[in-house]
Amino acid sequence: MKYGIDMGHNAPPDTGAVGIKKEDDLTVAVGTRVIGKLQALGHQVVNCTPKSAASVVDSLSKRCTTANTSDVDVFVSIHFNSYNGRTSGTEVWYSSGSGQKLAQPVLNELLKLGYVNRGIKQGNFYVLAHTDMPSILVECCFVDSADDMKRFDPDKTASAIVAGLTGGQTVPSPTPIAVSDPEVLKLQQTLNRLKVYPVTTGKPLAEDGKPGPQTKQVKQRLKTIFGLSPTETVASDQAMWEAITSITVDRAVLRPNHGYGPAVRYLQFRLNTALDGLYAGVTVKAVMTYQSAQGLSADGVVGPATWGKLVP
Numbered sequence: 001m002k003y004g005i006d007m008g009h010n011a012p013p014d015t016g017a018v019g020i021k022k023e024d025d026l027t028v029a030v031g032t033r034v035i036g037k038l039q040a041l042g043h044q045v046v047n048c049t050p051k052s053a054a055s056v057v058d059s060l061s062k063r064c065t066t067a068n069t070s071d072v073d074v075f076v077s078i079h080f081n082s083y084n085g086r087t088s089g090t091e092v093w094y095s096s097g098s099g100q101k102l103a104q105p106v107l108n109e110l111l112k113l114g115y116v117n118r119g120i121k122q123g124n125f126y127v128l129a130h131t132d133m134p135s136i137l138v139e140c141c142f143v144d145s146a147d148d149m150k151r152f153d154p155d156k157t158a159s160a161i162v163a164g165l166t167g168g169q170t171v172p173s174p175t176p177i178a179v180s181d182p183e184v185l186k187l188q189q190t191l192n193r194l195k196v197y198p199v200t201t202g203k204p205l206a207e208d209g210k211p212g213p214q215t216k217q218v219k220q221r222l223k224t225i226f227g228l229s230p231t232e233t234v235a236s237d238q239a240m241w242e243a244i245t246s247i248t249v250d251r252a253v254l255r256p257n258h259g260y261g262p263a264v265r266y267l268q269f270r271l272n273t274a275l276d277g278l279y280a281g282v283t284v285k286a287v288m289t290y291q292s293a294q295g296l297s298a299d300g301v302v303g304p305a306t307w308g309k310l311v312p
């Protein structure tokens with residue numbers, strides 16, 4: 001099969017709706033994935049989106065001309081709806097009977113994603129009226145609906161459209177490319193600063209901001225040191241960051257027999273004593289040895305100077 005895929009708008013002055021997100025961005029996000037998935041299934045695809053346009057009519061007519069001159073078998077125009085912020089759901093438009101046969105299965109697949117069913121609808125959109133082959137116009141969902149924008153996922157939407165067009169064929173999503181995430185970078189820098197490293201390498205993590213198994217493993221290690229649940233929950237993450245702050249920012253003074261909790265457990269990790277969270281006995285002795293070695297007064301009181309040496 002040869003498909004003509006049209007990513008709605010994206011040719012000023014032909015620009016789309018703007019709500020919580022921009023229609024222009026979403027039609028490209030979905031359209032490029034539809035093209036990739038159809039090609040992965042062995043179909044030919046012609047991108048009918050014009051690079052520029054002199055007017056809205058020019059933009060629409062260029063899309064149809066590309067589809068008609070490329071002899072595509074099916075034309076699909078991808079759009080997003082916008083209304084009053086409260087209306088939500090998915091709908092597929094057609095103009096001919098052959099288009100109607102395509103519209104229903106595509107809608108059925110989109111409905112599996114949980115959208116409100118706005119049905120298939122017959123209408124005289126320019127691109128439906130001026131293309132020679134069976135054609136549909138998909139209004140995936142509403143860019144100004146918080147519900148729809150929360151539910152919307154470009155890859156799942158593209159998969160649904162492709163499954164609807166091809167009679168259920170699906171293409172697994174490519175492994176997402178890990179991009180640098182400032183939150184992950186901050187975590188990696190913090191773990192390195194605390195000298196908590198992967199058990200396997202014993203070396204600092206790469207500070208690349210990319211989430212990976214090593215960063216995850218070291219984060220779990222730190223939580224275990226703090227005596228927290230190593231599971232990935234909001235509560236456990238919050239407790240971990242509070243414990244980190246108590247060491248790196250607050251630097252609360254620990255006096256012999258008067259310290260208890262995650263900061264003490266961290267101290268014990270650094271000084272290789274048993275992690276019982278209680279600042280007493282062997283741990284105090286280990287601190288005094290450490291203080292002597294660092295040229296500090298060996299008083300066993302972990303204050304700013306000692307914290308400053310442990311976690312510069």
Ligand SMILES: [Zn+2]
Binds near residue numbers: 009023079080
């Ligand atoms: Zn549109």
